[in-house]
Amino acid sequence: MTTPLTANVPSGRRPRRVGIARIGIYAFLLTSAAFFLLPLWIMVTTSLKPRAEVWEGNILALPAEFTVEPWIKAWSEACTGLDCNGISVGFWNSVQILIPSLVLSILAGAVNGYALSFWRVRGANLLFGILLAGAFIPYQVFLYPLVRLFSQAGIYNSLACIVIVHVVFGMPIMTLLFRNFYASLPVELFNAARIDGGGFWTIFTHVLLPMSAPIIVVATILQVTGIWNDFIFGLTFAGRENLPMTVQLNNIVNSTQGERAYNVDMAATILTALVPLAVYFLSGRWFVRGIAAGAVKG
Amino acid sequence: MVTARSPAAASPRMLGGRADARPARWRRQLGAKLALLPLTAVVIVVYLGCMLWTVRLSFSSSKLLPVGDWAGLQQYERLFANDRFLLSAINIGIFGVLFIGGCLVFGFLLAVFIDQRVRAEGVLRTVFLFPHAMSLVVTGLAWQWFLNPTLGLQKLVRDLGFAGFTFDWIVNQQMVIYTLVIAGIWQASGLVMAILLAGLRGVDEDLWKAARVDGIPAWRVYLSIALPLIGPMVVTATVLLAVQVVKLYDLVVAMTRGGPGIASEVPAKFVMDHLFERNNIGLATAAASMMLVTVVAILAPWIYARYVRETGRRT
Missing domain, CATH: 1.10.3720.10 (MetI-like)
Structure with a gap:
């Protein structure tokens, strides 16, 4: 029955035990960090090695003979089927898809969020509820009917088609973000603008939009990474001429005939990851905020 | 103006005193309603429509092209x-x-x-x-x-x-x-x-x-x-x-x-x-x-x- 005593009076052994615990904590954290960094490390080192070294050398080792040739090849010469123009084609396609999708989906989210949080339109909450639940449904459930609708409208396999798809499937999360943001603003602000005679659009453009900068940043981070990393929509709706970078990357790597050029593959892979990684490293805490807010997207 | 007059004229007894308050409120919300049209369309056409269409097709005998017959649980x-x-x-x-x-x-x-x-x-x-x-x-x-x-x-x-x-x-x-x-x-x-x-x-x-x-x-x-x-x-x-x-x-x-x-x-x-x-x-x-x-x-x-x-x- 000495437990209460030892609990009240720390014994001399305690600091050493803490020391061991500290070492254990750091050992675990550093091992985990190594696990997360390992694939990135081998991607980078492989992409900087000449072909022979990839086949003979150690996968973890730094390149003995440093070369950027695989990067140049990946960017401008890698082949998808018979086209050998490199992953740059996919890069520019992704940029073309990203910009209109980003602007339109944020705009739609902002207008929806504003209408839902300040204007009591009957039935609007029910619509919003269905929209949010829809965010959880696997895309495979919607794909075929959408393909039919788009081909009937004559825009299947086009830039317009893929942009519409991104706006539609970005709508739940964008609307949720802006609705929650506007709901956190004081309602007096809105009432004052109403008394001054502001209409629906005037209040939106003159009062609320100028205050929305923080949430627009979060929405941008979320949509840039989401749209850039999309694979299934690009594959289904973009058409041959507009295949995004992820789809082209997969075609380059997984449809090669004969001996594979792993160094070029890895360079192309890193190039594809570069935009979202840049967003991630530059945005820091904002990215985590975006994830926390966008957790519903899954 | 038509909107302001017609409900009251149509059934003044039913609407009673609220006859003129209602169209005003309706008009005030017009902007919000119009703004929510795209969302409404997306919910009805994509999230509900396409989902039901897919489920419906799963009960048909569609192969290469969709057909509208009823094949029960065959699929x-x-x-x-x-x-x-x-x-x-x-x-x-x-x-x-x-x-x-x-x-x-x-x-x-x-x-x-x-x-x-x-x-x-x-x-x-x-x-x-x-x-x-x-x-x-x-x-x-x-x-x-x-x-x-x-x-x-x-x-x-x-x-x-x-x-x-x-x-x-x-x-x-x-x-x-x-x-x-x-x-x-x-x-x-x-x-x-x-x-x-x-x-x-x-x-x-x-x-x-x-x-x-x-x-x-x-x-x-x-x-x-x-x-x-x-x-x-x-x-x-x-x-x-x-x-x-x-x-x-x-x-x-x-x-x-x-x-x-x-x-x-x-x-x-x-x-x-x-x-x-x-x-x-x-x-x-x-x-x-x-x-x-x-x-x-x-x-x-x-x-x-x-x-x-x-x-x-x-x-």
């Missing part, structure tokens, strides 16, 4: 007699359990260890979360390269002197599904860490002081006190991971292409292949409907617990 009978679909369902079950379990345990450990006032916390958090920023195609290709037995991990260990070392899971029909689990955990456990760490930081400081005074070891406090307190966050993380499991497609396509053979096929890929390559719309939509049912079964208890029961309690 579902075929689906459950289809080896590839059954294997896909088993695979997604194995993947789901191990991936969700792995992410939760690993993510929780990362959150707890990072919560020990460690140095360079920001750097570590950045490292743990960065895979989440990358496309699953990128993740799949990176792991495909690393696990490739001829040049990757297996060769690395053999070159170190362990000539008998074998790690060929990615080309082994029995084991390939576990390589997908590894890549999945690599991609997603940082997210769980971020969610749970936010939860741990919200636990009342006094609880820790009280536990320390009572001489309760830290691990015990985490397991018996902190974990139940951040329960809702664990549930949220689980639901998010579960939805990702059902959607699993990009990773498989990039990493294994469903192979070797059909050993790593998953339902989402089954649907995609039957829609766009095998031209079997009936079977594909039946499989898609099964995915829908699975998601509803996962979500319904969560939505019920989180929204329905809570509002019930409040009233």
